[in-house]
Amino acid sequence: MSAIPSKKITFKIFRFNSETDYLPTYIDYVVDVTHENVVLDILTTIKNEMDGSLSYRRSCRHGICGICSVKVNGKAILACKQNVLQMTETYGDTLTIEPLSIKRAMKDLIIDKEDFWVKHAAVKPFLDADVEDAPENEHFVSPAQVDQLLEADYCIQCGACHYSCPSLEISDAFMGPAAFAAAYRFQADVRDDQTNERLNLVNQEESGIWDCVKCMECAEVCPKDVNPIEKITKLHNMVFEAGIAKNNIATRHAVYFKDSIKKHGQLNEAGLVIYSEKGYGMYKHLKVGMQMIAKGKAGINPYSVPKSDKMDEIAKLVKISSTSKF
Ligand code: SF4
Ligand code: SF4
Ligand code: FES
Incomplete structure (x- = not known):
């Protein structure tokens, strides 16, 4: 049986240890890539066969845990989902792999995602409802009502949109597209008590939905097609409908x-x-x-x-x- 055809691709990989280094370096690794390989395969090959000191995160390898996201030639991707040769069609035979956020790099491709989780938690990403201890009936949700979530619940918190957002890059206060997608997911849920508390959280100046510049980058990079900008626009409407829009x-x-x-x-x-x-x-x-x-x-x-x-x-x-x- 003949071997699968492969192609030599050069990977320039960001290397940095926040405990010992002042500046990062980029190290080249040349790897044989087949049409089957995703970016995570390459990182695994480099770590197992070429340089065991390389650090990156991965867990499920099935696009579910959201932990393996990195940037390739500046574009945020899920390493376990993104085919390598497809990327070479756009970027050529040298690919640069960097962490999602260089300024948050801890070790090579691993970043400190604390700001992401703090902002995500700040929008109350859970159902806010008074439920009896022993309700007699289930709370039935119709398929049409589920459709209203617009697949916001597909988010795997990978952070690709968050660390690609230009508004967030220039303002640490901005909550970011993933937090807004989470806010919409629960605000649109008919089981939620529908108070304005969550809406007020995302309606703040500087941190809230009005500082989105509608560049669409979050929709472009999302590996789960959550389309955060669509949810931000829905939240804009919800804020108007609730009568809490501020004059800005x-x-x-x-x-x-x-x-x-x-x-x-x-x-x-x-x-x-x-x-x-x-x-x-x-x-x-x-x-x-x-x-x-x-x-x-x-x-x-x-x-x-x-x-x-x-x-x-x-x-x-x-x-x-x-x-x-x-
Ligand atoms: S559309 Fe808005 S939230 Fe999405 S990346 Fe652009 S500025 Fe950020
Ligand atoms: S909205 Fe998409 S890109 Fe953003 S964190 Fe969720 S899955 Fe990742
Ligand atoms: S390893 Fe879980 S999403 Fe990639």
Whole structure:
């Protein structure tokens, strides 16, 4: 029987010991890779056959425990799920493997995930309900009600989204996409008591859902297709529906977006900036505004926006798609 064809791939692996090193180094390992190999196979081969000092985390090897996530060429992946040769199609025959967060590296690919767990715990990721000690009946949940969770319960707390989020990178206060996905999972559960306590937790400025910049990176990297940005948007709506939205730049942005579509059938970009920023805040966008006017993308009068032809249809769409009390 012929051997499975293989290809030599160079892996540049981040090496660092927080107890003894000041700076990290990258060591190259050349490994024969077949079409069957996932990233975890390579780490295991290196550790078992080339360099026993390499440290990384793994447990289930089946994409369930969420512990093996690392970054390859800057992209967060689950090492036990990500095929290596597929990655070489994008990145070529040299792959750089790093921990999820370099600034939290403890030993090689192992990081200190404490901030992740603290933020996850802070959103009350559990059912908040008064249940009788010996209830006579089960609390029946229909398939349609389960569907409302939008598979948020598939999260395996791997941290791939959390450590890929640019908002979190610039603000340690931001709770991050995984915490918000967990908050949505329980907020959307019909068995939860549906108080506003959890919503208030995620509705804070700086730490909460309004500091998400909607870059979609969390959805891009999630190995379980949890799509955290979708849950963040749902939480935005829940906050409006609960009547607890605060008047800030992000909520004004949402309000104007809807109003503009309702009024003009399209987004008035200049009006959006003026309404969202209020006061002097809008002056920081003057340069871009002038460039837009020069390129014909905005008019001199920011409120002069042509109306779309089918305003009746647009009004109906806005009505049926809007569940929020703006
Ligand atoms: S969409 Fe929001 S939460 Fe997701 S990675 Fe981007 S900034 Fe972070
Ligand atoms: S939402 Fe996805 S990427 Fe984020 S922690 Fe959960 S499983 Fe990992
Ligand atoms: S080892 Fe458990 S998810 Fe990869």
